[in-house]
Amino acid sequence: MNTKNSITTNDKKVYLVGSPNVGKSVIFNYLTDSYALVSNYPGTTVELSTGKILIEGQVVRLIDTPGIYSLYFPISEEEKVTRKVLMTGNPDLVIHVIDAKNIEKMLVMTFELLELGYNLILVLNIIDEAKKLGISINTELLSNILGIPVVGTVSITGQGMRELFFLISKMVI
Ligand SMILES: Nc1nc2c(ncn2[C@@H]2O[C@H](COP(=O)(O)OP(=O)(O)O)[C@@H](O)[C@H]2O)c(=O)[nH]1
Numbered sequence: 001m002n003t004k005n006s007i008t009t010n011d012k013k014v015y016l017v018g019s020p021n022v023g024k025s026v027i028f029n030y031l032t033d034s035y036a037l038v039s040n041y042p043g044t045t046v047e048l049s050t051g052k053i054l055i056e057g058q059v060v061r062l063i064d065t066p067g068i069y070s071l072y073f074p075i076s077e078e079e080k081v082t083r084k085v086l087m088t089g090n091p092d093l094v095i096h097v098i099d100a101k102n103i104e105k106m107l108v109m110t111f112e113l114l115e116l117g118y119n120l121i122l123v124l125n126i127i128d129e130a131k132k133l134g135i136s137i138n139t140e141l142l143s144n145i146l147g148i149p150v151v152g153t154v155s156i157t158g159q160g161m162r163e164l165f166f167l168i169s170k171m172v173i
């Protein structure tokens with residue numbers, strides 16, 4: 001057992017969730033140090049990455065989960081694992097990452113997460129490509145409507161990552 005990377009009960013736990021290909025892993029790599037631990041969920045071949053973020057001297061665990069389309073109707077093994085991990089993992093915070101290009105479709109899962117009562121941040125990623133398609137989103141208005149923090153990001157350039165880090169700090173420490 002690698003104690004450096006194992007999750008202790010005292011560490012805060014933050015889960016990155018969302019559909020496949022929305023940029024979860026890029027965000028994970030941006031926010032965590034280079035000691036990510038990749039492990040299989042027990043009894044499956046599904047991989048979970050766990051990394052460490054240091055916030056004001058406190059260790060916060062960030063867990064990158066397999067992509068899912070719905071929490072209520074899990075079909076694939078990946079979806080079942082992500083659902084189980086969220087249900088049993090006592091998240092202190094859930095970060096829902098969505099592709100800004102497909103905001104309407106992807107907000108459905110945001111509502112599922114809200115309904116389940118998670119402490120939630122919504123990340124509108126890939127706003128660079130959305131912009132090219134003429135899609136612009138008023139994050140402040142969306143935040144007011146949903147009642148949760150919303151941040152627009154371009155994870156591949158780092159845009160919005162500081163704000164996301166600041167929001168995580170505010171919500172878990
Ligand atoms: N244009 C653009 N591409 C992105 C952005 N974030 C991620 N990507 C790309 O989207 C793809 C999927 O990213 P990944 O982090 O693997 O998604 P995951 O499946 O949610 O973990 C990769 O090719 C990334 O380079 C973004 O903000 N803008």
Ligand SMILES: [Mg+2]
Pocket residue numbers: 024025
């Ligand atoms: Mg990934």
